[in-house]
Amino acid sequence: MIKWRGIRWSIHPLFVIVMLASALTGYFAELLTLFIIVLVHELGHVIVARGFGWRIREVKLLPFGGVAEVEDAGGISAREDALVAIAGPLQNVWMGLLAWSLGALGIWDEDWGHYVAGANAMIALFNLLPIYPLDGGKLLQALLSYMFNYYRMLLITARISIALSIGMMTCAFLPLLMEGGGIQFNLLIVGTFLLMTNWTYHRHIPFLFYRFLTHRERMHDPExxxxxxxxxxxxxxxxxxxxxxxxxxxxxxxxxxxxxxxxxxxxxxxxxxxxxxxxxxxxxxxxxxxxxx
Incomplete structure (x- = not known):
């Protein structure tokens, strides 16, 4: 864990598992590239969030992005939440285009340029899945905030996220139905992580709601x-x-x-x-x- 500009940065155990697996299989360059992509992706979130005056205590890096612990999270507006959420995938857009251009111009090996561009596209698209705490899940929260009250927004987000996490885990077993296919363990591990995260999130909804009320009390004016x-x-x-x-x-x-x-x-x-x-x-x-x- 390191501390930079008042924010603690750490690597989630799930990322450590991916690192070890990559090191054992000889994919060190791909691992380093993945780490840089994820770091820049998360820096996009942090820069925009700090621009809005958010106080970020800690960022945990995951294989597909990161999870930020934010002070006063119950008082963040839907608009700010959406803009901060989309800032991460936008970093993957310019990084992917740059990698593809460097490969096309012959500055990089063309296959490597395509690999880096594909890795950025994969991380961006995966993060846009409407599953909390992915960026798509936060965009879903922002959208639901305009349609429902805060408490119902929390419930609907948790239920959709749990359902889609189970769907992801189910997809990991689909190759077994095909001749010669095997279980997609990466997808299974990530789906399990998201399911556990959202199961805990669902159980903590009363706490999250009271945090929202506490913020309303602090921000309340007589008029x-x-x-x-x-x-x-x-x-x-x-x-x-x-x-x-x-x-x-x-x-x-x-x-x-x-x-x-x-x-x-x-x-x-x-x-x-x-x-x-x-x-x-x-x-x-x-x-x-x-x-x-």
Missing amino acids: PELGRKVKPLIVNGKQSILSVAKLFSRDSYHLVYVIVPSASGLQVIPEGTIVEGCLSGRDPHRAVSELFG
Whole structure:
């Protein structure tokens, strides 16, 4: 592990396994090339993220990219998340085109230029699969953020990622159906890693949601900023405070209109009151109407 510009950089054990396998089979040049491609891919993410002011604690390099540990992750906008996610594959685009051009011009061996270009294309396309924590999974999250509330976005992302991870593992066994085919162990290992990652991600959704609420509490102002997108929510006073919080969207400020049968008309409360009700240490499953008492 090394620390550079305030970020810890480490190699994931899965990458270590790939390195050892490559060294034992004599593919050292290919291994070094893969490492450089992955490093530049991840630097693309880091540079754009730092440009948005993100605080990145650690980056773990994987054979197909990396996983970044970001502070205040619950407060990142969908737009920034999408731009940072796409920055990695874009590095593979220019690296692939450069390698292909160097090979075509005779500066590099043509076969080697095609190999490096193909490796970049493979890493870029693989990363664009809609599986968390791949770049495509983060793009999926950003898209779902415009369609669903934050809690549902987490659930849908986890379920799609688990399903596709199982599909990837299944594809690893398809060659067995063909004459002379064998199990694709690389695909099986990566699919297993993604399945385990997303199974853990699914189990941690309550924690991730409360992290989102904690950020909303820190960023809450008594009055919403002028020009800020406001999304009204109409709820029943008998609903639990937590169930109302689960309706909050990622990039919107909410005014909550509460229908209380014993009162005339609607009672209006800002989202900060709901967030405080969830994080105050009292039962978040109590009725919203109790906030008026």
